[in-house]
Amino acid sequence: MKRLTGITRIWRAVILSIIGFYMLLPIVAMADFSTRAGVDGGRTFDSWAAIPSAPGLLESIAVSLQLAFLAVVGILVLLVPTMIWVHLRLPLMRRPLEVLCLLPIAIPAIVIVVGIAPIYRWLSQFFGSSPLSLAFIYTILTFPFAYRAVNTSLRSVDVNTLAEAARTLGASWPRTIAEVIIPNIRNGILGACVISIALVLGEFTISSLLNYETMQVVINLLGKREGQISVAVSLAALIFAFVLLVAIPTSGKKQEVGQGVD
Amino acid sequence: MSTNATSLPAVELKSLRRAFGHVVALNDFSLQIAQGELVALLGPSGCGKTTALRALAGLQDLDSGQIVVEGKDITHMRASKRDMGMVFQSYSLFPHMSAQENVEYGLRLRKESRNKVGRARRAIEMLELVGLDTQAKRFPHQLSGGQQQRVALARALAIAPDVLLLDEPLSALDAKVRSQLRDEIRRIQLELGTTTLFVTHDQEEALGIADRVGVMSAGSLQQIASPAELYERPTSALVAEFVGLTTPLPCDIRDGRAYLLGSSVPVLPGSANNGPALALLRPESIDLVPDPLSDSVVMNVSFLGSVCRVIVQLPDKTLLTVQAASERISDFPPGSRVGFSFHSRPVFAKSIPA
Numbered sequence: 001m002k003r004l005t006g007i008t009r010i011w012r013a014v015i016l017s018i019i020g021f022y023m024l025l026p027i028v029a030m031a032d033f034s035t036r037a038g039v040d041g042g043r044t045f046d047s048w049a050a051i052p053s054a055p056g057l058l059e060s061i062a063v064s065l066q067l068a069f070l071a072v073v074g075i076l077v078l079l080v081p082t083m084i085w086v087h088l089r090l091p092l093m094r095r096p097l098e099v100l101c102l103l104p105i106a107i108p109a110i111v112i113v114v115g116i117a118p119i120y121r122w123l124s125q126f127f128g129s130s131p132l133s134l135a136f137i138y139t140i141l142t143f144p145f146a147y148r149a150v151n152t153s154l155r156s157v158d159v160n161t162l163a164e165a166a167r168t169l170g171a172s173w174p175r176t177i178a179e180v181i182i183p184n185i186r187n188g189i190l191g192a193c194v195i196s197i198a199l200v201l202g203e204f205t206i207s208s209l210l211n212y213e214t215m216q217v218v219i220n221l222l223g224k225r226e227g228q229i230s231v232a233v234s235l236a237a238l239i240f241a242f243v244l245l246v247a248i249p250t251s252g253k254k255q256e257v258g259q260g261v262d
Numbered sequence: 263m264s265t266n267a268t269s270l271p272a273v274e275l276k277s278l279r280r281a282f283g284h285v286v287a288l289n290d291f292s293l294q295i296a297q298g299e300l301v302a303l304l305g306p307s308g309c310g311k312t313t314a315l316r317a318l319a320g321l322q323d324l325d326s327g328q329i330v331v332e333g334k335d336i337t338h339m340r341a342s343k344r345d346m347g348m349v350f351q352s353y354s355l356f357p358h359m360s361a362q363e364n365v366e367y368g369l370r371l372r373k374e375s376r377n378k379v380g381r382a383r384r385a386i387e388m389l390e391l392v393g394l395d396t397q398a399k400r401f402p403h404q405l406s407g408g409q410q411q412r413v414a415l416a417r418a419l420a421i422a423p424d425v426l427l428l429d430e431p432l433s434a435l436d437a438k439v440r441s442q443l444r445d446e447i448r449r450i451q452l453e454l455g456t457t458t459l460f461v462t463h464d465q466e467e468a469l470g471i472a473d474r475v476g477v478m479s480a481g482s483l484q485q486i487a488s489p490a491e492l493y494e495r496p497t498s499a500l501v502a503e504f505v506g507l508t509t510p511l512p513c514d515i516r517d518g519r520a521y522l523l524g525s526s527v528p529v530l531p532g533s534a535n536n537g538p539a540l541a542l543l544r545p546e547s548i549d550l551v552p553d554p555l556s557d558s559v560v561m562n563v564s565f566l567g568s569v570c571r572v573i574v575q576l577p578d579k580t581l582l583t584v585q586a587a588s589e590r591i592s593d594f595p596p597g598s599r600v601g602f603s604f605h606s607r608p609v610f611a612k613s614i615p616a
Contacts, residue, residue, distance in 0.1 A: 016297055164321050165354040165414075167341040169368035170420060179367075183358040 027238065033213075034232035047228035051236070054229050056218050063131045064215035067138055068200040070192045073144045076156050078171030080189055084146070084181055088163050101147035102141055109205040111136070120210060131212040138200050145199060146192035153188025198241035265433040270333070271320065272297045272457040273425055278327035280313055280481075286314040290479035291327070291608040293426075300448070302468035305478035306504070311461045312429060314439075314478075318459060319427050320344045332423050347418030347456075353410045357455040361413045362398040365389060366439070388416035391450055408439035409506040415447065418455065418556035426451065426458040432467060444471055465505055469493065477501045497532045499612035500544065508542035509582045513611060515539050520611050528608040539611040545571060547609060552593055553601030558582075560594045573601055 036085065037044035052058055079101070086093045104112070116137055127133040159181055166176040215237065223230035232242035280288040295301045299479055303311040311562040316322035318329060320341030326594060336344055347368075352588045355364050363399060365385040383469045389395040392412040411431050428447065432440040439557060448471045451458050462468050466474045471488040476486035477500070484491060485501045496502035513522035520529045520541045526548070533539070559579040564571040570591045574582045584602075586594065 046369040087557060095296070158354070161350050161352050161354045161511070162356060162373040164319075164341075165348065165417075167321070167357070168319055168344070168346050170342050170345075170426075171367075171419070172342055175371070180356055184356070 005181055023048045028234065030231050030235040030238075033236060034228050036228070045145065045162070047226070048236075050226070050229050051233055054215060054222055054226065054233075057215075057222065057229075057233060060213050061217035063213070064201055066132055067135050068197040070135035071142050071196045071200045071262040075137065075142060075192055075196055078130065078139065078141060078187070080150055080182075080192070081177065081226045083150050084159070084185075085156065086179055087159060088181075097193045098147065098151070101143040103144075105144040110209065113206055113209040117210070124253055130213060132205070134207055134210070134212055134214065139202065141203065142192075142196035143198050144194075145195040148190035149195060150185065153185035153213060154193075159184070192245045201237050201241055202261045266314070268369065268597060270297065271295060272299070272332060273459070274313065274328075274330040275318065276328040276330070278317055278329070279315065279325045280310075280317065280322065281325060286310075286481050288327075289318070291482060292474060293483060293486070294576070295457055295459060297457055299459060299460040299473045300451050300471060302460040302462060302472035302475045303478055304465055304475050304505070305460060306463060309473040309478040310481040311463075311478050313481075314461055315383075315427050315429055315461045319346045319348050329413050338522075345421065345424045346419070346427055347421055347423035347425075347426040348429065349411065349414045349418050351614055353402065353407065353434070354496075355410050355413055355417070357402050357421075360384065360399050360401055361389060361394060361405065361416075364402075365414055365420050366418045368417060372421065384452040385416075388420045389413070391419070391453075392416045392446065396450045406439075407435050408443055408551050411435065411443060412446070415450070418431055419450070420454065423456065428458065435463070435465040440467075447471065470503070475505075479504075483555055494607065495530055496610050499610065502542045502610040502612075505584060507545055509545075509580075510540040510542055510612070511576075511580060511582065512578075513539055513616075514542040515611055519608060523602050523604075524606045525602065527604045527606070530610045532607045533609075533611040534613040538614055540614055541609050541611045543582070543609055544607075545583045547605050547607055548582075549603045549605070550574070550584050550586055550590075550594060550600045551603060554597060554599050556601045558600055558602070560596050560598045560600055563591060563594055565591060565612040572600075 020037075034047050035045060035186040036041045037046075086097050120137075122134065123133055123136070126225075127242070141209060160182050162184065163176050164179040167173075171179065203214065204220065208217050208220070215233070219230045219233050222233070271294040273293070275291060275293040278284070278288045278291040285308075285377065289310075291314055293301070293303075293314070303314060305311045315325075317324055318331075320336070320339060320343075324337065324603050327337070331344070350425050355361075356459070357365065359367065362382065362385045366381050367382055369381045371581045386395050386398060389398050392415055394409060394412050394416070397405060397409060397413075402413075405413065411434075414431070419562055431447075432443055435443065444467055447460075449493075460468070460472060460506060469492070472489060474486055475489050475492050477484045477492065479500055485497050492501065493506055496505065501510055511522055513520040514531060515521075515534055515536050515537070515538075518529055520533075520539070522541055527541070529541070559575050560572055560583065562573040563574050564573075564589060568588055570588050572584045572586055572594050574584060576582055
């Protein structure tokens with residue numbers, strides 16, 4: 001690796017410090033606010049302890065976690081196999097698929113809501129008014145981010161040659177994908193899942209406009225009455241997503257290195 | 263050809279055709295490979311040799327034609343059902359599996375190899391065959407390029423394939439490893455008697471390893487013959503020029519002989535008809551003799567070990583490459599004048615391009 005000169009190191013440290021400060025300041029402020037005991041000072045965890053008893057909060061957290069799970073299932077069942085198939089068998093479709101997957105990021109949330117509201121009215125005939133029906137739109141909303149993560153992995157490995165090697169050895173297409181391709185793009189798939197969970201846990205606009213009570217919607221309502229509790233829940237959700245983002249891909253890498261050394 | 267070769271062809275490719283848009287990759291391509299034979303397909307990039315190999319592997323659809331292996335028509339059979347062992351140009355080991363797991367993979371997919379202990383034993387045997395049994399637990403990223411291709415060879419052979427397909431497996435390796443692995447492939451192929459199709463653009467590789475070499479151009483087989491015959495008796499200018507080194511020299515063809523440089527040599531069948539033509543001279547088909555009265559001058563001498571290459575400028579400024587024994591290198595210093603004497607071996611003469 002190229003050695004860094006002294007000035008470069010200093011610049012790097014300065015930039016990282018500024019970004020770190022910018023990122024950490026709101027989190028520290030949230031921690032400070034959610035543990036503040038009145039205007040006289042002192043610390044209390046009352047607002048954290050009150051999370052389970054806040055009206056509708058635990059239910060909304062459960063709904064958001066279920067939605068995150070369903071969105072991940074959608075990614076794994078719909079997007080990942082499609083991307084692998086297009087990469088291996090329909091290379092001409094790569095560009096159209098990319099454009100299609102990136103569309104949700106280019107269309108404003110309000111436009112999406114206006115567009116899908118009639119569809120949701122129709123869907124409600126089959127699924128009732130369950131907030132879990134949001135899983136359909138959330139799966140689509142996660143496509144741009146999940147696509148990037150999986151695509152990077154697919155491009156970093158010569159999947160075509162690996163697939164051809166597996167095929168000539170006698171593997172069917174499903175076995176080739178399950179036993180050869182997926183293990184080699186595992187980190188990309190994990191990244192896609194983590195990003196999807198973080199995105200679903202943080203989504204507010206669509207669920208609010210469609211009148212579903214997800215975690216962010218309830219936090220918003222709670223914030224109007226119980227500011228400290230809503231900030232405590234937000235911080236907890238942020239930390240949860242951060243732990244997922246850092247911990248899962250790192251654990252995957254450690255395992256790979258460990259296997260290699262055996 | 264190996265001793266277990268029989269008259270029944272193991273592989274028959276019949277009139278294969280494959281076009282990609284306007285580019286015809288295979289044009290009425292036919293080839294037969296005998297049992298236990300190693301055939302190399304040689305040709306420049308884009309000549310269709312890899313397409314032919316991939317068609318045999320089932321990785322390339324055909325527009326028309328028929329593929330028969332061991333008497334069975336497999337033209338429309340899926341790649342996974344064909345029993346072909348293939349080694350690719352790029353490293354194709356599964357990165358998440360150890361060398362042994364890679365070799366075991368094909369066995370795992372076969373019903374008769376369900377026994378785990380038997381599979382492991384077979385994998386170690388195969389790794390032993392390529393000299394890597396001590397590296398069985400290593401992962402691909404812990405192996406060198408040459409080792410990876412050896413494991414890929416072991417993996418391809420472990421399933422006892424009907425045909426072994428080698429798609430330029432040595433091209434990513436450095437010269438020394440390439441030469442070692444080439445000899446090893448030949449040793450193992452002869453030991454196991456596996457029918458093999460080897461695709462390469464490197465003529466030294468093809469001539470050094472194969473029972474027969476097929477030279478391809480524009481999707482068709484130009485000539486297929488033993489390496490010696492291909493070199494000594496090319497049937498077309500394309501083959502003569504592609505295999506080995508030649509210098510085209512103007513000559514006059516009369517009654518099956520080419521007259522040039524004050525001498526004459528027999529011409530090969532398929533050469534140009536009577537009249538002016540270009541004789542394609544091999545460096546070793548001419549002997550040099552010091553001749554102070556000659557108009558031909560030595561321009562450069564390259565020492566190549568047992569032989570040396572002498573570049574001679576003829577009176578018409580044409581540069582002629584001649585091979586001589588290294589011990590004679592001092593007879594032809596640059597600037598010296600030389601004459602020629604021809605061996606009796608026939609040369610190929612091509613028509614002068616219009």
